[in-house]
Amino acid sequence: MKYSFGPLINENSKILILGSLPGVRSLAESRYYAHPQNKFWKIIYGAWGLTPDADFDARYGFILAHGLALWDVIKCARREGSADGSIRDETPNDVPALLATHPAVSLIIFNGGFAFAKYKKYFGLPKIEYRKMLSTSPACAGRDKEREEMWRAALRRAAPSSAIPLQ
DSSP states (O other): OEEOOOOBOOTTOOEEEEESSOOHHHHHHTOTTOOTTOOHHHHHHHHTTOOOOSSHHHHHHHHHHTTEEEEESEEEEEOSSSOGGGOEEEEEOOHHHHHHHOTTOOEEEEESHHHHHHHHHHHOSOSSEEEEEOOOSTTSOSOHHHHHHHHHHHHHHHSOTTTSOOO
16 A cells, blocks of 8 residues: 655645645655656746755745645555556545645645546535646656646736746
């Protein structure tokens, strides 16, 4: 069985970013989005016109300082490798309970269609605003510009208007 991490969230979080289940590299390093080919950190920092910090504690601080939160839809599952398509026998995290204890969260961003599909399977459609994004995974290659624009637009909805450059 593979197990996800606990949520990275605080009382100032306005946007919850939900992935599916950490991949092999992330699990080995016990860090969200640790694979260097995953575009997550580049996209998140890039929305503010910045380059990702090398240090993961600084990255987590950035997430919380910018009103974001991270978690995964799946708590645990069987999976060979890192592909979402090979996830089997999953158990979901209690995302609705997390949202109930963090009422400032007003937007869910699903990092890929798989995370959205699993959320919908277990909880139905979210009761708050949500966006299904192109995955930041290396498996979703070739649509970098579209993906970055999609993420920037979603992040801008919950961030102060001057916080994210229009680029």
